[in-house]
Structures are given as structure tokens and as C-alpha cells.
Amino acid sequence: MAEKRPKILKVENLSKNFGGVQALRGVSLNLRAGEILGLIGPNGAGKTTLINIVSGVVREDAGTIFFEEHLLNELSPWQRAALGLARTFQHIQIFAGLTVLENVMCGAHRLRKTGFWETFLRLPRAVAEEDECRRQALSILSELGLADKANLPAENLPYGEQKKVVIARALASRPRAILLDEPAGGLNEKETEELGEIILRLREKGLAILLVEHDLNLVMRICERVVVLNQGEVIAEGPPCEIQNDPRVLEAYLGK
Numbered sequence: 001m002a003e004k005r006p007k008i009l010k011v012e013n014l015s016k017n018f019g020g021v022q023a024l025r026g027v028s029l030n031l032r033a034g035e036i037l038g039l040i041g042p043n044g045a046g047k048t049t050l051i052n053i054v055s056g057v058v059r060e061d062a063g064t065i066f067f068e069e070h071l072l073n074e075l076s077p078w079q080r081a082a083l084g085l086a087r088t089f090q091h092i093q094i095f096a097g098l099t100v101l102e103n104v105m106c107g108a109h110r111l112r113k114t115g116f117w118e119t120f121l122r123l124p125r126a127v128a129e130e131d132e133c134r135r136q137a138l139s140i141l142s143e144l145g146l147a148d149k150a151n152l153p154a155e156n157l158p159y160g161e162q163k164k165v166v167i168a169r170a171l172a173s174r175p176r177a178i179l180l181d182e183p184a185g186g187l188n189e190k191e192t193e194e195l196g197e198i199i200l201r202l203r204e205k206g207l208a209i210l211l212v213e214h215d216l217n218l219v220m221r222i223c224e225r226v227v228v229l230n231q232g233e234v235i236a237e238g239p240p241c242e243i244q245n246d247p248r249v250l251e252a253y254l255g256k
């Protein structure tokens, strides 16, 4: 059934060299609409490099990236975001000094149609747009169980909740696909379980999710398909039950 869904993100033959370190060697993968695709691999396998290239933060040496019908290679990170491709970073990037709600509202920036003067002068269209943006942000926060924290300074929240704020901010741009870079890093077991439920709910709403994650239990539990990278190469791809028993994967993780 998953195979019938259209490919929303197509990465073909991606390569990247950092001063002699071959971080990616001809990597290809597809993310289908509404699926959770796990991207795993030992430290240094090239996972973050792939996310960085797809989101436009790092430039590839070779290869192509399509998001729906758009070739992304020449587009800036914000142009890619404007097409509906969101990401989160491995290390939390909370805007200190802003509330939780304001942090999330920042993510909706690309959707705003009113300009500086309309906003500055608080003209009716700008006020209506800001109200709508606040309503949407609150609705995302309540889905993530953070509605009661909306008006607190974001930097005062515990680490696990700050990670949710970062996801909420990415969702505020109303993406069709999201790249999550180690969302469970630093979370305890209960928080990780909750995160898994959140990701599953996002998938139910039709979002395509590329999940880069070291927590293999989480990956095996929620992903429909898993791609395994090792030393910049795809060494296995398939459903979690196959990946778990693949000798190349066991060797990459455990050594011979």
C-alpha cells in the first residue's frame, strides 16, 4: 500500500566530500507522501550531511534533489521551506527571550502575506492575519500537549518540552514533509515514547517524515521503511523487521 503513494522527496546519487572525508557516496532515497522513513547508521555515516544538503544548508558535490516536481539544487533553504519542506536541527534552536507561542508563530513567517508597514501600523488585514497565525500556533501546541505552556518563556521549559517547541515551530509553516534530525536525542524513555506518538499522529495527518535517529527502538517501532547508511553509502533498505536481521547492518553497528 505504501508503494502506491507518490514520491514526495527524491534524492538521487548524492555525493559530498569534506576536505578528503567522503561523507556521502552516491546516495539515493525516496520519501513517499504520508510515510515515516527512518534513516539510521553508525556515527559519521552521513545522516546529518544528507539532511543538511536536502534542506539547503550544505551544498552537494553531485546528485539531484526533487521535492514534488521541483528541483531543489539551486534553491535557498528558505525557498525550500516555502515549498513545504521543513526541518529540525539536532541541537535545539529555541529563540530565547520569546514565549513558547511566539517561538511557534515565528515558524509561520513564510505564510504571511502582509508587509512591514501593514503590520507596523496594525492595519486590519495584518491584525486578522496575526490572529489566525496565533490560533494555528495554539492549535499545534495543544496537539503537542504544550497549550498550557504557551505564554511561558521558551528557554524556561525542560529540555524535552523545548524539543517539542522546535517541532511545533517547524509545523507552523504547514509543511508537507519534515526532516527530523535526532528528535529523541537527550530524551528519557517516557518522553521518547510520547515523541513517537506525536510523530505517528503527524503521519496520520498526511505529513511525510524523514526520521534520522539513533534510538533504534523508536525507529523500529514507528517507521514503515528504514534506510541504513554506513560510511556515506546506503547498505540496506526495507521494512524494520528485515533491517534488524540484515547481516550488513549488524556488521556496520557491531563490527565483524
Ligand SMILES: Nc1ncnc2c1ncn2[C@@H]1O[C@H](COP(=O)(O)OP(=O)(O)OP(=O)(O)O)[C@@H](O)[C@H]1O
Pocket (backbone or CB within 6 Å): 018, 019, 021, 022, 023, 041, 042, 043, 044, 045, 046, 047, 048, 049, 050
Ligand atoms: N562541515 C564538515 N566539515 C568536515 N567534515 C564534516 C563536516 N560535516 C560532516 N563531516 C564529516 O562527514 C562525515 C559524516 O558526518 P555526519 O555528521 O553527516 O554523520 P552522521 O551520520 O550524522 O553522524 P552522527 O550520527 O554522529 O551525527 C563524518 O566523518 C564527519 O566528520
